[in-house]
Amino acid sequence: MSRPRLFSVPEAIATELNLTELRTHDGAGRVLLSGRDLAIYGIDKALDEGAEELSPDEAKEIFHI
Amino acid sequence: MKTATAYIINTPLSVSLYMDIIGGGLEQTKNADGLFDPDRTLFPLALRPRLAVKDPDHVLADGDHTTGLIDTRWYIGTDDKGTRITESTSGFSLGAYGELTVRRNVEPSSPLSLYFTCGYIDPRTQKTIRKSQQVTLTTVQNVELNLSLEIDAAQKMAISPFKNQALRTITATFRNGSDPVPDAKAVYSWQVLERATLTWRAIGADDPFYVSGQGTKALVIDRRYIDREAIRLEAHHKSAPSRVVSAMTKAYRYYGQWDEREMLTRGKFVRHDTREIEARAVIDTPRGQVTRPEDYFDITHIFTTNEKGAPEKVIGYGEKAVVGAGIAVRDPNVLAVFGCEVRERTALRVCTIGGRAVQVNGKVMCISIPKP
Secondary structure, three states, X not given: OOOOOEEEEEHHHHHHOOOOOOOOEOOOOEEXXXXXXXXXXXXXXXXXXXXXXXXXXXXXXXXXX | OOOOOOOOOOOOOEEEEEEEEEOOOOEEEEOOOOOEEOOOOOOOEEEEEEEEEEOOOOOXXXXXXXXXXXXXXXXXXXXXXXXXXXXXXXXXXXXXHHOEEEOOOXXXXXXXXXXXXXXXXXXXXXXXXXXXXXXEEEEEEOOOOOEEEEEOOOOEEEEOOOOOOOEEEEEEEEEEOOEEOOHHHEEEEEEEEEOOOOEEEEOOOOOOOEEEOOOOOEEEEEHHHOOEEEEEEEEEEOOOOOOEEEEEEEEEEOOOOOEEEEEEEEOOOOOOOOOEEEEEEEEEEOOEEOOOHHHOEEEEEEEEEOOOOOOOEEEEEOOEEEEEHHHOOOOOOOOXXXXXXXXXXXXXXXXXXXXXXXXXXXXXXXXXXXXX
């Protein structure tokens, strides 16, 4: 069963997607985006530029959600 | 003094209201585990009104006049008669120039309509132009199911009448892939085969063997009432009612191997002062003697002699029969012979008269009868 994907991305990617105000930040220059957010940008491209896929537990821990 | 008034004629503006959607789309998906994608509580959606103005007279600059929006209002509904969204409305937040941030997930069964209305003052005339727009947020149920169902009962489940515990729980394991389906997402229906019509029907309180568990994953039955029943469980995921899976067991009453023998526990040797002879039926099984055999068997004690053509006489029923010692003839050539006839009994069945269940003190009367 497919689960929604979560990514921690450098702030520059969120800025390019115009999502910095709408998304959660970790306070250390990274932003939590969904797989859908990144679909336009390209997930592979984002991963190459430093994005990391997170499990729900990791996302909770890092972004305090 | 004579005067003349000059009238300024303005060509009407062309005003268009657009709704920019930031951070997602109007549609979500919800998977079988109940997870939304995107989850708007984590990844909110912004609806940002944008006003474009075109002045045919070129008095006003053509283009974006969003900053001129006034009296911006959002409503839940399809018009301004719905519930107005304020700062205190859960799941929404309001921003500048009518921007609305949605932090609420929408159930597939309940699309969410939002209505936006705003004003714009034409700087040339100071007249207010009103514009409105409606958007609808929807969710598609994403069904990805690989369902399987098992029950902890063999396809043929022998039910021994000798078991001390009358109750038997049949428990189901319902999975989607390798994950158990949570009880809140599962629908269970336990059924029994109606032998007369060969149709399945839901097990209910009218079935004597039913104790509890209809609608859950664990059915509790009372073995004492089961002769031969085909029991089936149907299950489906709440997100896909048509994707039904089932598991079945045929439960039947089974005594296993047993053998009977008649013992004389008193009066085996009849003397002048022997008054009674006690005959006792003993039932042996591979696991030992059956205690209280009359609880499970129909036992008839019979007396006869070794004489040719001697009649057989029933002397009692149940585990033991006691007769007077005089039944044994005091002729050394005539031997008293005691025997027993033992038959298995059916499960407890509803006792009916004229097709109607007999009730005693409000409870259905059941009987167990010897098998033919």
